[in-house]
Amino acid sequence: MIPLGRGQRELIIGDRGTGKTAIAVDAIINQRATDVICVYAAVGQKASTVAQVVDAVRRYGAPDRCLFVIGEANAAPGLQWLTPYSACTMAEYFMGRGRDVLLVIDDLTKHAAVYRQVSLLLRRPPGREAYPGDIFYIHSRLLERAAKLAPELGGGSLTALPIAETQAGNISAYIPTNLISITDGQIYLDPRLFYEDQKPAVDIGKSVSRVGGKTQAPVLKALSESLRLEYAQFLELEVFTRFGTMVDERTRKVIEHGKRIRVVLRQPQFAPLTLGEEVALLVALSQGVLDNLPLERIGDFLGGLGAWLRTDCPEAAALGDEARPLSDDLRARLTASLNALARTLGPASQGSQQ
Missing domain, CATH: 3.40.50.300 (P-loop containing nucleotide triphosphate hydrolases)
Structure with missing residues (x-):
């Protein structure tokens, strides 16, 4: 941003x-x-x-x-x-x-x-x-x-x-x-x-x-253009709903999506992300991969993303600063890979682990 x-x-x-x-x-x-x-x-x-x-x-x-x-x-x-x-x-x-x-x-x-x-x-x-x-x-x-x-x-x-x-x-x-x-x-x-x-x-x-x-790298610019607006809209709605106001389904989805943006924007110290990991996270946000994942499991998603990409979608993991915007084919394969990672952390697997 x-x-x-x-x-x-x-x-x-x-x-x-x-x-x-x-x-x-x-x-x-x-x-x-x-x-x-x-x-x-x-x-x-x-x-x-x-x-x-x-x-x-x-x-x-x-x-x-x-x-x-x-x-x-x-x-x-x-x-x-x-x-x-x-x-x-x-x-x-x-x-x-x-x-x-x-x-x-x-x-x-x-x-x-x-x-x-x-x-x-x-x-x-x-x-x-x-x-x-x-x-x-x-x-x-x-x-x-x-x-x-x-x-x-x-x-x-x-x-x-x-x-x-x-x-x-x-x-x-x-x-x-x-x-x-x-x-x-x-x-x-x-x-x-x-x-x-x-x-x-x-x-x-x-x-x-x-x-x-x-x-910015062209691939990153194409994915991050709407991120600031989406996050700003979420912050405004979150303040509005703190007063206990009833919200419709569309507003609830915007708020839940914004909460996931906020979690993704958190970053541990001394652990900068590679460009491939940044692109993967932005694709996960834009494609709604994280919307059905419990908030408490998103940290596990972020922690395992780098290793997962290197084995499951190495082409995305190897993206460099000169990378062009994602092709439809690579975006589809990356989205499928991210969905597979999210399924391993979903409510069902969480319950089985417990």
Whole structure:
């Protein structure tokens, strides 16, 4: 629902402890099967937090293609201020040599606070919310280094995932609005969704990618076009029916289908899906494969999907980024395979297992 292309700047924004770093780390881990170089810049983070990120990449990702540039919370303000610039310079080095690079800056809210600290020590006049007047220029000059170079310039790319922290969900504060206006879109994480165990806690209403579906694999774009609308309709109906209102059969089916979309959109940490698995899940939703499956069994469906596809429908499991929209024949075979998997988890088999 939120396409991200190489050379793009996509802001990850939300309150503290809502999973912003987790999304960025999963994006790094998801590059393990590619040749993308990942650079992680930690600005003002605790040493224990950085150690968890490094350990996760070592265990689940490709650490031989990852660089970590760290300005810890106890480092000098000047060093913390230089951290994202140092990381971006390293990323540009590889981009200039035709490589694709993913840069994560965690986070620019702390970077703005450090820059304010340095500026006040230098007796520069403070502006709005005591931040220096050039803080917008500082961050825009940094993030505008993200680009996709033309083939005659080497064809390299630098994709930036800056992170920003909000206070009580206030995305209209000074630094968040600055960064939203600089970047190509934002992924907003809602604390309410996080505490309801909907992880990643992405609010689809406030999240957007201004680049659009042109950056997606054609097969994925064809299947995901209506997903945001279906999910938004479900959320609206769910609020309406919480008051105990009687609903007709059609509305009940929309709500039950929406609940399955919500379960499918949940994702365990450090376990990014392959394109084939994403396509299979979207086909399962669009063809109603999950509608008759009990909600408590959908987790088993998701857990066994990868192994099932590799043995029962290997052509779908092997789909790559250049894959065209599914042919009628492959869609029919994939749907039949998914129905077979769902039957093994249906109410009848569940009862026999018990």
